[in-house]
Amino acid sequence: MQRITAATAAPLFGTDASRRIEQAAAATLPPHALMQRAGLAVARLAMAVAPNARTIWIACGPGNNGGDGLEAAAQLQGRGFAPVVTRIGDDTRLPPDARASLQRARDAGVRFADAPPAHADLVLDALLGLGAARAPGGLMADWLRRMHAGPAPVLSIDLPSGLNADTGALSLNFLAPAAHRTQDARRLCLSLLTLKPGLFTGQGRDAAGELWFDDLAASPGDVPLTARLPGAPVPMNRRHATHKGSYGDVAVVGGAPGMAGAALLAATAALHGGAGRVYLAPLDAALPALAPTQPELMFRRPAALPLEDLTVVCGCGGGEAIRDLLPQVLGGSRALVLDADALNAVAADEALQRQLAGRAGRPTVLTPHPLEAARLLGTGTAEVQADRLRAATELAQRFGATVVLKGSGTIVAAPNQTPWINPTGNARLATAGTGDVLAGMIGAALAAGHEPMTAAWQAVWTHGERAERWPAHRPLTAGALARC
Ligand SMILES: NC(=O)C1=CN([C@@H]2O[C@H](COP(=O)(O)OP(=O)(O)OC[C@H]3O[C@@H](n4cnc5c(N)ncnc54)[C@H](O)[C@@H]3O)[C@@H](O)[C@H]2O)[C@@H](O)CC1
Ligand SMILES: Nc1ncnc2c1ncn2[C@@H]1O[C@H](COP(=O)(O)OP(=O)(O)O)[C@@H](O)[C@H]1O
Ligand SMILES: [K+]
Known part of the structure; x- marks a missing residue:
């Protein structure tokens, strides 16, 4: 026992x-x-x-x-x-x-x-x-x-x-x-x-x-597994003879007017997640080109990003504005994490859906919460929650991507692979911005060279474990989670 x-x-x-x-x-x-x-x-x-x-x-x-x-x-x-x-x-x-x-x-x-x-x-x-x-x-x-x-x-x-x-x-x-x-x-x-x-x-x-x-x-003999518990990830071993280029470049595209914080959280999380360089490309052109609390972040205009060299984290606080950028981002990004408003835009547009499915082969991770998953599947949140494994697996098959269906017992599914169920996390994560942090963490893991399924479950596991380690008497904020 x-x-x-x-x-x-x-x-x-x-x-x-x-x-x-x-x-x-x-x-x-x-x-x-x-x-x-x-x-x-x-x-x-x-x-x-x-x-x-x-x-x-x-x-x-x-x-x-x-x-x-x-x-x-x-x-x-x-x-x-x-x-x-x-x-x-x-x-x-x-x-x-x-x-x-x-x-x-x-x-x-x-x-x-x-x-x-x-x-x-x-x-x-x-x-x-x-x-x-x-x-x-x-x-x-x-x-x-x-x-x-x-x-x-x-x-x-x-x-x-x-x-x-x-x-x-x-x-x-x-x-x-x-x-x-x-x-x-x-x-x-x-x-x-x-x-x-x-x-x-x-x-x-x-x-x-x-x-x-x-x-x-x-x-269990040779009976096929239905899903897996991943166990704890092994911390990455950074060799001496490496440099920032060894850990990859992440660019966060998001932060429409009034939602700059979401993109800043994702970028901060990517930086603390170990990415070599992190660019922030806000959709709000009026933003200052420096985050005083995180001066390591490099600001760029979205159009100036060399997408083919980057792991792009797209959609955090993207609002309506993200839609117009999606054709380039889907078409050009070397590796991609699609979150929040980017997922909503894809759900509402069949041409974008075809383009997303057409990325198959290039690393792509979708990080819907249950409502976003329901929009992508053309169903309701209750139906998604009634069978989370099936919903995540169906999305993964449909779009040829790794899918992180968030919530209690986050599911990580990829086409033709046994899904993972994440055991870490708690309801302290139920606060605004923690999903943006997760997207940034997955971006950092992808940029470091992990294949999408591994990048996704390791980031999800670590994100949840940070919430478990957080002192019970102190409310958890997304900003603190990003910097753990
Ligand atoms: N047979 C064995 O060798 C073993 C069985 N195991 C135990 O057996 C369980 C499975 O046993 P069963 O297949 O008999 O299933 P259950 O004991 O879970 O329930 C089946 C019975 O409950 C009735 N039932 C179903 N839903 C009901 C409801 N809402 N209200 C009232 N009655 C309802 C069914 O008509 C049936 O009589 C396992 O979960 C495990 O606890 C374990 O001991 C391992 C070994
Ligand atoms: N009860 C819970 N148990 C485990 N994880 C949770 C729980 N509630 C929320 N989370 C996690 O918190 C994050 C919330 O993400 P999301 O809903 O996208 O929020 P936001 O858009 O505000 O960033 C997800 O990683 C989700 O899995
Ligand atoms: K029982």
Whole structure:
């Protein structure tokens, strides 16, 4: 069993892949062995979380997820704890593994109750796992809301019940409104056999809480991955005999009247991200040609940029004005990061879309937030958020580019590659300008010579990790993030 951290590199398997791995593992083991391993793993984590628990409420559902809960109940009872099991479902329709675990729990003397105990020191959510087929309702919904509103830690078995393992969409939102988050009790999830992508994006992070993983000593074999966790990037080793030209030139094109700050943030981030030289080409001609807080930046007129030699970061604070420059930027830039208003302009113009797709082969990274992604796909934000992996992958295929779909669990996708899900970051990043900073950081990584997918995930990982390291009592600003 391992704790999953920002530094964990691991494959992620969706529902179908997890089922295949489960079937292959079960075929080589005695009947019921996997569920016994699952129950033991859950019991061990439960004992570590609440070693002095007097009452452990275990809410069990009608399938094998409930079976894991029953198996954990038997194990906990045998170790001197006092689990109280409440169950939903018909005994005659229990799958065989779960039925065997029900018998083992009964034999162990576990207490079964019709209603949850009035007080619990720990709750195990064994209502639904991979088999969640619709939104929990009735008693199941009541129990879920009750356990997540209470003060006791909630340990979800395999998945928080109702969380889609593939998408991170939560079919019953048991999370307290954002403003009440400080009242949340501790949440943990022990993912079994495989780590699932839905735990890391969408509502997965909030629903699961602290993540743990036990592979039940089963190997994924040759089942293809659905996505990956990248692990921490290795810091770049700068050789002595290098010079500023070795680290590439970035030019930021953006900053229309009233939005100069966005371009300045991106340029500052590119500079602190290690770029050899950074040019700033503002769309507002009235801007002074010096940023007193960042004198290293070199100001140029957009038309004077030698695009074919540059990594161009385009769109930060671009407003309407960016549209007229896009044909040159798309056609000429050696490497390109398209953000914000540049993406909106592309979404509104089929000729620009064709030109963007025609760049295939030259490094190109798109960094949409969900609304920008929805505009590019011609759909709505809710549809994008309902399946972030699919949205990012579809955009990557459509435009032949690397796509960074931002938000909780940022997705990095590229054509015909397994997507990455970024585990770092937090809601302190939900403040204006942090996306501009990310665009500048990706620009610096591209200029240094990383291929687009690597440049993108490494910058996304580092951007999020900076927010995690930021002191909790101090609000994070984009300007500070750019200079970390
Ligand atoms: N079979 C095995 O060998 C193993 C199974 N494992 C566990 O088994 C789980 C998968 O088990 P299942 O495939 O039985 O699926 P689940 O136990 O997740 O749920 C399926 C059952 O729930 C019902 N159901 C679905 N949505 C519902 C809803 N909204 N309200 C009420 N009932 C609903 C279905 O009709 C079905 O009876 C995994 O998530 C994992 O916890 C693990 O123990 C690993 C080993
Ligand atoms: N809750 C969150 N968890 C992780 N990352 C977040 C969260 N909220 C915002 N972010 C990150 O903050 C950045 C915001 O970018 P964006 O929406 O483009 O803002 P802006 O346009 O103001 O710069 C993105 O990198 C996004 O992934
Ligand atoms: K569960």
